[in-house]
Amino acid sequence: MRLLAIIVLMIFIAAGVVLGALNADLVGYDLAFAQVQLPKGAALLVALVIGWLLGGLTAWLGVSARQRRRQPRADKKLPAKP
Numbered sequence: 215m216r217l218l219a220i221i222v223l224m225i226f227i228a229a230g231v232v233l234g235a236l237n238a239d240l241v242g243y244d245l246a247f248a249q250v251q252l253p254k255g256a257a258l259l260v261a262l263v264i265g266w267l268l269g270g271l272t273a274w275l276g277v278s279a280r281q282r283r284r285q286p287r288a289d290k291k292l293p294a295k296p
Contacts, residue, residue, distance in 0.1 A: 233258070
């Protein structure tokens with residue numbers, strides 16, 4: 215199983231290197247407070263990482279909010295200690 219995961223990871227790394235090499239021309243971004251010139255491959259990677267982080271944060275906040283809502287119900291089910 216570990217070998218399969220390493221092979222899949224190597225395939226994605228190779229695809230990323232090829233994608234970055236084929237999209238080497240610069241693209242300009244105006245962010246209102248800064249102007250940035252990045253290669254297309256790097257811009258795609260940055261967008262992917264930002265989306266991954268925001269998705270993970272959203273999932274974590276959703277799970278923790280659900281747990282906070284369930285916590286008072288769990289406290290009410292416990293019998294009172296004398």
